Amino acid sequence: MSEATYDLPSTRVAAAEQPAAPTPGYWKSVGQRLIRDPVTMFVTFVLLGILFITIGAPLVTNGDPFTGSVMTRLKPIGTPGHWLGTDETGRDLWTRICYGGRMSLLAAILPVSIALVVGGFLGVVAGFVGGKIGNLIMRVMDVFYAFPSILLAIAICGILGNGLRNAIFALAIVFIPPLVRVSETVTAQARQLDFVEAARASGTTTMQIIRHHVLANVLGPILVYATSLISVSIIISAGLSFLGLGVTPPQPEWGLMLNSLRQAIYVQPYVAALPGLMIFLTSMCFNLMSDGFRSAMDVRLNK
Amino acid sequence: MLVFAIRRLLQAIPILLGVSLVVFGLVHIVPGNPIDMLMPPEASPEVIAQMKAAFGFDKPLYVQYFLWLFRAMQGDFGLSVFNATPVMGQLMVALSNTFILAILGASLGFALGITFGMTAAMFHGKWPDKLFSALATCGVSLPHYWCAIVLVLAFSVLNDFLPAQGMGDDSLPLYQRLEHLVLPVITLSLIPMGVIGRLVRATVLEILGQDFVGALGAKGLPRWPVIRHVCKNAAPPVLAIMGLQFGYLLGGSILVETVFNWPGSGNLLNLAIYRRDIPVLQATILVLASFFVMLNLMVDIAQAAIDPRIRR
Amino acid sequence: MSAALSTPASTPVDPRDRGGPAQPMLLVEDLRKHFPVRGGLLNRQVATVQAVDDVSFSVRKGETLGIVGESGCGKSTTARLLMRLVEPDAGLVTFDGDTVGVPHGISINEMRRQMQMVFQDSYSSLNPRMTVSESIAYAPYMHGLPARQAHERAEALLGQVGLNPRTYARRYPHELSGGQRQRVNIARALALEPRMVILDEAVAALDKSVEAQVLNLLGDLKARFNLTYLFISHDLNVVEYISDRVLVMYLGRVVETGPVESIYSHPRHPYTRALFASKPTLDPDRRTTEMPLTGDPPNPINPPSGCRFRTRCAFAQAICAEKVPPLEAPLYGEGIGDSPHLVACHLPEAQAAMGVHHA
Ligand SMILES: Nc1ncnc2c1ncn2[C@@H]1O[C@H](COP(=O)(O)OP(=O)(O)O)[C@@H](O)[C@H]1O
Ligand code: SF4
Ligand SMILES: [Mg+2]
Numbered sequence: 023m024s025e026a027t028y029d030l031p032s033t034r035v036a037a038a039e040q041p042a043a044p045t046p047g048y049w050k051s052v053g054q055r056l057i058r059d060p061v062t063m064f065v066t067f068v069l070l071g072i073l074f075i076t077i078g079a080p081l082v083t084n085g086d087p088f089t090g091s092v093m094t095r096l097k098p099i100g101t102p103g104h105w106l107g108t109d110e111t112g113r114d115l116w117t118r119i120c121y122g123g124r125m126s127l128l129a130a131i132l133p134v135s136i137a138l139v140v141g142g143f144l145g146v147v148a149g150f151v152g153g154k155i156g157n158l159i160m161r162v163m164d165v166f167y168a169f170p171s172i173l174l175a176i177a178i179c180g181i182l183g184n185g186l187r188n189a190i191f192a193l194a195i196v197f198i199p200p201l202v203r204v205s206e207t208v209t210a211q212a213r214q215l216d217f218v219e220a221a222r223a224s225g226t227t228t229m230q231i232i233r234h235h236v237l238a239n240v241l242g243p244i245l246v247y248a249t250s251l252i253s254v255s256i257i258i259s260a261g262l263s264f265l266g267l268g269v270t271p272p273q274p275e276w277g278l279m280l281n282s283l284r285q286a287i288y289v290q291p292y293v294a295a296l297p298g299l300m301i302f303l304t305s306m307c308f309n310l311m312s313d314g315f316r317s318a319m320d321v322r323l324n325k
Numbered sequence: 326m327l328v329f330a331i332r333r334l335l336q337a338i339p340i341l342l343g344v345s346l347v348v349f350g351l352v353h354i355v356p357g358n359p360i361d362m363l364m365p366p367e368a369s370p371e372v373i374a375q376m377k378a379a380f381g382f383d384k385p386l387y388v389q390y391f392l393w394l395f396r397a398m399q400g401d402f403g404l405s406v407f408n409a410t411p412v413m414g415q416l417m418v419a420l421s422n423t424f425i426l427a428i429l430g431a432s433l434g435f436a437l438g439i440t441f442g443m444t445a446a447m448f449h450g451k452w453p454d455k456l457f458s459a460l461a462t463c464g465v466s467l468p469h470y471w472c473a474i475v476l477v478l479a480f481s482v483l484n485d486f487l488p489a490q491g492m493g494d495d496s497l498p499l500y501q502r503l504e505h506l507v508l509p510v511i512t513l514s515l516i517p518m519g520v521i522g523r524l525v526r527a528t529v530l531e532i533l534g535q536d537f538v539g540a541l542g543a544k545g546l547p548r549w550p551v552i553r554h555v556c557k558n559a560a561p562p563v564l565a566i567m568g569l570q571f572g573y574l575l576g577g578s579i580l581v582e583t584v585f586n587w588p589g590s591g592n593l594l595n596l597a598i599y600r601r602d603i604p605v606l607q608a609t610i611l612v613l614a615s616f617f618v619m620l621n622l623m624v625d626i627a628q629a630a631i632d633p634r635i636r637r
Numbered sequence: 638m639s640a641a642l643s644t645p646a647s648t649p650v651d652p653r654d655r656g657g658p659a660q661p662m663l664l665v666e667d668l669r670k671h672f673p674v675r676g677g678l679l680n681r682q683v684a685t686v687q688a689v690d691d692v693s694f695s696v697r698k699g700e701t702l703g704i705v706g707e708s709g710c711g712k713s714t715t716a717r718l719l720m721r722l723v724e725p726d727a728g729l730v731t732f733d734g735d736t737v738g739v740p741h742g743i744s745i746n747e748m749r750r751q752m753q754m755v756f757q758d759s760y761s762s763l764n765p766r767m768t769v770s771e772s773i774a775y776a777p778y779m780h781g782l783p784a785r786q787a788h789e790r791a792e793a794l795l796g797q798v799g800l801n802p803r804t805y806a807r808r809y810p811h812e813l814s815g816g817q818r819q820r821v822n823i824a825r826a827l828a829l830e831p832r833m834v835i836l837d838e839a840v841a842a843l844d845k846s847v848e849a850q851v852l853n854l855l856g857d858l859k860a861r862f863n864l865t866y867l868f869i870s871h872d873l874n875v876v877e878y879i880s881d882r883v884l885v886m887y888l889g890r891v892v893e894t895g896p897v898e899s900i901y902s903h904p905r906h907p908y909t910r911a912l913f914a915s916k917p918t919l920d921p922d923r924r925t926t927e928m929p930l931t932g933d934p935p936n937p938i939n940p941p942s943g944c945r946f947r948t949r950c951a952f953a954q955a956i957c958a959e960k961v962p963p964l965e966a967p968l969y970g971e972g973i974g975d976s977p978h979l980v981a982c983h984l985p986e987a988q989a990a991m992g993v994h995h996a
Contacts, residue, residue, distance in 0.1 A: 161339070161343075162343070164340055164343070165340055165343030165344055165346075165347060166347070168340050168341075168343070168344050168614055168617055168618045168621075169344070169347075169576070169610075169614045169617065170572055170573050170575070170576030170577050170613070170614075170617055171573075171577075172573070172576060172577035172579065172580070173576035173577065173579070173594075173610065173613055173614065176579060176594065176598075177348075177351060177594075177606075177610045178351060180594070180597075180598035180606070181351050181352055181354065181598075181606070182354070215761050215762075216756040216758055216761045216762035217761065217762050217763055217764045217772075219717075219722050219756070219762075220754070220756060220762050220822075220825070221764075221775070221776070222722055223720045223722060223749055223753065223754050224749060224750075224753065224775075224776035224779070224828075224829055225746045225749045225750060225776070225779070225780065225829075226775075226776070226779050230779060234764075234775070235764055238764070238766045239764070239765070239766055253466050257466070257467075257468040260468060261468065261470055261580050264470055264580060264583075265579070265580065265583060265595065267598070280470070280471060280474065284474055284584070287474065287477065287478060287482055288482055291478045291482045291483060292478075294474065294478070295471070295474055295475055295478055298468060298470075298471025298472075298474060298475070299471070301468045301471060302463075302466065302467060302468055302471060305466040305467075305468065306462065306463060306466040308466075309462060309465065309466045310462065313462075
């Protein structure tokens with residue numbers, strides 16, 4: 023096609039027929055690409071399933087997660103009435119897994135959300151403003167970054183004492199530095215792009231530039247990164263409970279259940295491994311989902 | 326090069342100071358004096374005051390910090406408040422045990438990861454590639470404490486092949502003590518294997534995709550220069566991630582050590598938390614985090630030595 | 638098409654034209670920007686890049702001033718300084734009689750409405766998340782034009798730059814070719830109805846045939862909208878084709894300026910002549926005997942003292958290292974035409990050597 027000639031009228035609706043404020047129609051195309059990706063769709067359904075059995079636990083099981091009976095202790099998988107077996111105090115494992123997911127998911131997703139807000143804000147500020155403020159933020163983050171994540175989480179939790187609140191706090195602290203780094207990097211990159219300069223050159227204010235040009239281009243990668251952090255978060259937060267530092271008994275929680283069933287591994291080996299399987303599954307789904315998002319958001323990859 | 330190395334070294338100092346401040350601050354966020362928490366309620370005030378003075382807990386916080394830091398730099402972390410033995414001794418034993426696991430686990434994981442990653446890249450798009458990618462995705466989302474339990478299940482519970490607990494007595498013959506290592510080392514190797522494998526695959530594919538490498542191959546030149554080129558360019562990023570992964574193994578083995586009852590630094594940390602043994606807690610976290618910083622530093626310098634463009 | 642855009646070129650007076658035709662559109666005096674270079678053990682400032690050093694020039698209303706020079710000589714920095722995307726260290730910029738960014742002058746924002754810029758990289762200067770018409774409509778919309786009108790203006794402009802709005806308005810940048818994207822960038826620059834446009838290597842990344850089309854388009858638009866251009870390029874042929882006057886830069890300084898015919902037929906500065914000598918030309922009248930430029934330009938960190946060209950100049954004498962040569966009328970011959978031809982060189986014999994043979 024030659025440069026200056028008009029080509030054939032396309033099937034697209036001309037913009038004149040759809041007056042709209044200049045907002046990006048980009049997210050729609052991302053959604054379309056996601057729907058066409060079988061792996062992402064599959065893991066999304068699995069995650070929705072996990073969400074359903076945990077939040078809707080009373081709908082899928084009529085058992086009680088807290089009471090068991092000595093008569094039904096450590097039954098194997100496939101026992102009538104307890105299709106996933108029972109734990110060391112005779113509580114139905116299926117029921118415990120459904121209810122336990124609530125805590126596990128909460129303790130994994132909430133810290134990442136907190137870190138996303140705090141870290142994302144600090145990172146965007148550091149990346150866009152740069153200079154002394156940006157430098158200060160990044161140097162402080164470097165210090166926290168110097169701790170391996172599990173070590174920092176365990177240290178904070180171990181010192182503050184166990185409990186769900188402290189675990190969430192500890193994990194949020196752990197996830198802020200990586201989110202600041204990612205946000206800072208992508209923002210600083212976006213800031214240097216010519217179109218940001220062009221917007222500045224046409225008199226757009228800093229806040230408008232951040233909202234219309236920087237955030238739109240930066241939010242995607244930050245969110246994708248946060249999703250992949252959830253997959254780490256669920257492993258660490260269950261790990262904290264596994265060590266007895268997170269959720270306290272008799273609350274059901276996958277990591278905690280794994281730890282208490284571990285003592286019974288010689289009696290009911292398969293039952294003992296079940297809660298860990300749930301952690302693994304959830305973590306993997308979040309991981310694959312973030313991979314799917316990442317490729318769906320790359321405009322240049324998918325023409 | 327030397328300037329770069331010295332500069333990175335100098336940059337590490339404020340980070341290390343920051344780390345020490347965080348560790349110290351963390352312990353003192355919790356209100357109350359560690360001795361008050363430890364002493365039985367019937368202890369007389371004089372005894373408590375005496376204990377505080379003995380452990381230095383009676384001084385103002387900043388004095389405590391500088392004293393602690395000053396001594397720590399000389400390798401003196403004080404006495405454990407739990408059993409009044411030098412913290413340093415306990416820490417050295419625990420650290421060496423952790424090191425054994427981390428080094429073996431990392432070596433195994435790196436070797437497997439590089440092999441698999443290279444294979445996958447060579448067979449790009451064919452079944453070995455797909456199989457490996459699936460395995461690696463599993464590998465990076467594995468809760469390693471669960472994986473440890475599954476391994477125990479498979480090799481100790483269902484089949485009595487390997488020991489599941491501890492590191493074996495000194496009195497045991499060597500091969501039996503080595504047997505104790507097998508399961509923990511395999512467990513620890515899985516995550517680095519997945520991470521390194523994915524990275525090697527991606528890096529090698531990227532380098533192979535460069536035009537001039539394709540041209541080298543197309544001209545039917547010997548494969549050796551191509552391989553050398555690939556290795557030279559893939560080394561810096563792989564090296565960086567290896568360093569990080571080794572650091573994670575050191576600091577993150579606490580969960581695996583718990584499962585296998587391995588008397589390493591993770592175990593020590595765990596005990597210190599339960600005993601509220603502040604000096605041990607502080608020392609363990611500080612030393613592990615400092616290792617991590619130094620490791621990153623060495624990786625940076627090694628990277629710059631391989632690839633001069635990285636020097637800034 | 639909006640009424641404002643269809644203003645015919647015959648309309649004699651732009652209400653924004655305050656100084657009249659004699660008042661230069663842009664007057665730049667002693668503009669300077671030195672970037673700090675950090676390094677060393679403590680990341681201290683160890684040196685400065687003298688990217689733009691005491692640059693002065695003027696752009697008349699309705700003319701095209703071309704800026705040429707090797708890459709790294711400070712052309713883009715000059716453009717960014719004029720747009721105030723970078724804060725100058727020193728210097729005054731006067732836009733149509735009003736000093737920019739001082740209390741009683743013209744505000745930076747107002748100046749930016751009247752002066753716009755087109756960047757070299759057509760891809761990165763468009764927001765990948767916005768459609769073509771959103772990108773063009775953005776600035777007018779931000780300046781208070783209702784969304785519908787902003788889009789109408791965007792579509793009118795797309796037509797003006799030769800892109801059918803029905804086909805292109807709702808495309809994303811990656812769905813366009815390089816030439817089409819640069820047309821969009823030009824339309825975007827025109828969306829605020831500026832009086833002056835800075836084109837920083839705007840055609841450098843394009844294929845030769847596309848480049849010619851875009852250059853023609855620029856010429857059309859200039860006539861239609863009464864524009865003044867500052868055209869930056871390292872391509873001497875393109876600059877000759879489009880410019881009325883030319884400014885030659887070397888390492889952050891102006892070495893020669895004058896009307897395009899005068900500079901291209903009688904280049905005076907040894908650097909300009911060397912530059913022309915290294916230019917590939919098909920015109921046998923213009924074959925030169927001059928030594929072409931050899932070696933890389935020295936680092937703008939620690940540039941040579943005195944005349945910055947002296948390290949590559951065949952005529953250099955002791956005085957060249959001691960004193961900075963002022964920009965003056967040539968010491969040999971005379972400037973041609975109505976506007977002065979100025980040269981920054983100490984030695985008449987250096988300017989005398991005839992570089993261009995006339996058959
Ligand atoms: N933001 C900056 N920081 C430091 N140095 C810069 C910056 N921008 C430009 N420079 C330096 O200033 C000099 C002139 O650059 P530039 O104006 O882009 O040249 P040109 O456009 O003529 O190729 C170059 O040496 C460049 O490295
Ligand atoms: S001033 Fe000297 S060095 Fe500079 S161009 Fe003239 S003769 Fe050459
Ligand atoms: Mg430039």
